Amino acid sequence: MRDDASSVASPSAGGSPAAKRLAAIAERTSGGRMQEEMARVEAILTQVQTQGDQALLELTERFDGVRPDPLRIPRERLAAAWQATPAPLQEALRLAHQRILAFHQQQLPADLAITGPHGEQLGRRWRPVERAGLYVPGGRASYPSTVLMNAVPARVAGVQRLVMVTPPGPGGEPNATVLAAAHLAxxxxxxxVGGAQAIGALAYGTETIPRVDVISGPGNLYVTLAKKAVFGRVAIDSLAGPSEVLVIADHTARVDQVAADLLAQAEHDPLAAAILLTTSEALAAALPAALEAQLENHPRAEITRTALNDxxxxxxxxxxxxxxxLSDCFAPExxxxxVEDPERLAEQIQHAGAIFMGPYTPEAVGDYLAGPNHxxxxxxxxxxxxxxxxxxxxxxxxxxRFNREALEATGAAVISLAESEGLHSHAESVRRRLS
Structure with missing residues (x-):
């Protein structure tokens, strides 16, 4: 869709066609249809909660056309998948793993210990969750990169038990490279098992799959809605998906590169969003033909065209x-x-999941091995x-940890605050220690 942003003067000027269209794209997974889909997801979650493994077998057979019995893939199968992986792909996976590991190791937060003015000890201590559930999408594509992007930070955090779920392929087995990446990580x-039923299994636990403390990983609309529904019973990383890219380009941008980057996002999913904001009329005029040229014989042309059209x-x-x-209004993933000076423009950006700067930084490097999480x-x-x-x-x-001196110095204030809230025993708990 082509639009004109000339009437937009500030992020609050939401009346232009461009701003309205961006708002509609951002809300593409909300509205009345989503209420219907949420009802379907909640029914699936209830079935998993009440029927356990039996529900997983029946739902996977219904949605994926296979009955995954047994549900668990033997560890030997993971090792075999790694051994069967071609050497160049093994090296690519190792490189990605090394770079992702190095970046995430720098994220470990330090414990905090402070001594107050009266000798009281104050601090904050970090500990890993015991069990993490990792969701790795399947279906339209396979994502070994998502295995690494979820398993590596969990391992760096010190999580002892990683529970990975991923949809079975047409033959009943997940993608071999996904299994190989799991072995590497x-x-x-x-x-x-995949879909909403997999999220239910991780949140509630079944006879075979343990209940976890946190669920991470992107998925389709049903996975996202299921994560939203179980949040509170279990922690989640975010409501990630469907995917989106926003490209800001000036006269220095090459139209074929812009087209390739937009298509790289649109090929994910029919709900994926691909947006260009440009100061170049020539680029805007040339882009549709460039997109069409690269869609010729594209293996995912149907999905990609649907995403671009919608x-x-x-x-x-x-x-x-x-x-x-305008970008900040949309807050892109x-x-x-x-552009000619990407660092300078990046300083103006307030809201974005990840910023890719310059002509040699396609979003694909972030998807696979730059280091920061995708x-x-x-x-x-x-x-x-x-x-x-x-x-x-x-x-x-x-x-x-307070000592007597600290409580004597602050106790009167605690008593006063407690009494102002009408909480008698709060005040009394301090008063009795000071009397």
Whole structure:
């Protein structure tokens, strides 16, 4: 879709066609249809909660056409998948693993210990969750990269038990490279189940699959809605999906590269969004033909065309500042800056899951091996959320130890505050220690 951003003067000026269209794209997974889909998801979750493994077998047979009995893939099968992986792909997986590991090792937070003015001890202690559930999508594509992006930060955090779920393929087995990546990342517990039913299994536990403390990993609409439904019973990383890219480009950008980057996102899913904000009329005019040329003989052309037709957008902006403001209104998952001075423009951006700067930084490098995590906030949630990280798999506990001097110095204030709230025994608990 082509639009004109000339009437947009600030992020709050939401009346332009471009701003309205961006808002509609951001809300593509909400509305009345989503209420119907949520009802379906809740029915699936209830079935899993009440029927356990039997529900997983029946639902997987219904949705995926196979009955995954047994549910668990033997560890020997994971090792065999790694051994059968071609050497160049093994090396690529090792490189990705090394880079992701190195980046996430820098994220480990330090415990905090402070001595107060009266000798009281205050602190914060970090500990990993005991069990983490890793969701790895399947279906339209396979994602060994997602195995690494979820398992590595969990391992760095110190999680002892990783429980991975992934949909079975047409022959009943998940993708072999996904299993190989699990072996490389040290994941020993893998189950052949996907969709909302897999999220239910991780949240509630079944006879075979243990209940976990946190669920991470992106998925389709039903996976995202299921994660939303079980949040509170179990922690989740974010509501990630469907995917999106927003490209800001100026006169220096090559149209074939812009087209390739937009298609790289659109090929994920019919609900994926691909948006160009540009100051170049020539680029905007040339892009449709460039897209069409690269869609010739594209192996995922049907999915890609659907995404572009429904959730694609080209906007011509008066300036890069205006483009940055529009981008912040959308708060994209992936933001590419194909401009002459990307670092300067990045300083103007407030809301984005990840920013890719310059012509040699396609979003694909972030998907696979740059280092930062590729599980990112979508649908505008980058306004308040960030990437999956080591902290996703950690919890922190406050540590407090007062001595008598500290309680005597602060007790009167505690008593006063407690009495102002009408909580008699709160005040009394301090008063009795001071009397």
């Amino acid at each position: 040290g994941v020993e517990e893998v189950y052949r 959730w694609g957008l080209i906007v011509v902006c008066d300036s890069l500042t205006q483009a940055a403001r 992936h933001l590419e800056l194909l 599980t990112l906030p979508t649908s505008g949630t980058a306004r308040f959320a960030g990437a999956l990280s080591v902290e996703t798999f950690l919890r922190h506990t406050s540590l407090i």
